[in-house]
Ligand code: 13P
């Protein structure tokens with residue numbers, strides 16, 4: 543990190559500046575409910591440098607909904623859930639994609655746009671789900687349930703996608719499972735997403751791998767019920783990576799974009815988002831009438847991505863994602879099948 547700092551210090555003036563921050567009031571207005579003026583004075587020089595460098599490199603920044611507000615509102619060109627980011631990666635026209643998210647997202651972008659340079663600002667930004675399964679695990683499931691198609695969450699490595707029949711995200715999993723021509727469906731690697739989908743699509747025999755997300759598995763139904771009792775009238779909205787009893791105890795469940803759409807549409811007076819902490823921060827300014835309450839959990843992997851690392855990666859062009867072309871070809875088939883089926887289903 544010292545090296546990162548000294549390289550950047552030689553190339554940019556990154557001194558906190560209230561004056562510069564004041565000149566960027568249009569950007570600050572998107573996050574002034576959740577970012578203090580002194581903090582924005584620290585971020586402003588980075589935001590300016592990244593936005594100028596982006597234009598110079600013909601780069602676009604794809605940022606997941608779990609990025610911090612200064613990334614989400616300050617430097618991102620496209621924000622969204624996993625499906626929206628994958629769709630965008632396939633059609634983006636820039637030379638460089640900077641992925642503000644975790645490693646599997648950058649790999650998916652590279653798979654879909656192999657001729658582009660895809661930068662990952664921190665290669666250590668992993669995912670507990672992606673780490674829970676290998677291609678051998680997919681073969682193990684196939685041996686256990688012969689003939690059943692394998693639906694794999696995009697939160698996996700390219701090798702795992704390549705070994706699967708079709709990918710899914712939390713925003714299309716139920717529809718994809720329902721559309722497949724088989725009674726038994728193997729879902730990997732998120733046991734809770736699979737169990738939630740099994741409840742939504744009871745006509746299918748959904749079997750699953752035992753992976754889980756370290757952010758969402760921590761919630762319990764008791765947490766939800768206790769919070770509801772303590773703060774009545776709160777609309778409780780859970781991501782489907784939460785255990786099924788948590789989803790059941792909640793008022794709504796959806797992907798990160800599904801959650802944003804729901805809160806934007808419903809405008810509850812008080813909302814508790816049972817998911818990663820940045821979600822509420824990123825939508826707070828657009829929804830001043832909604833009071834976001836209750837606990838949230840931080841994803842340590844997502845939080846590895848910072849303005850400083852984005853600037854360093856784009857300045858030095860380090861952190862380039864490479865995927866073996868043979869693996870990428872197979873993985874692309876699984877991801878493309880998901881995108882095509884989602885379009886066909888009108889998602
Ligand atoms: P979605 O944005 O697709 O809901 O995914 C959530 C997540 O945990 C990504 O890592």
Ligand code: SF4
Nearest residue numbers: 669670755756757841
């Ligand atoms: Fe993985 Fe969960 Fe973090 Fe998403 S929130 S990157 S699923 S660990």
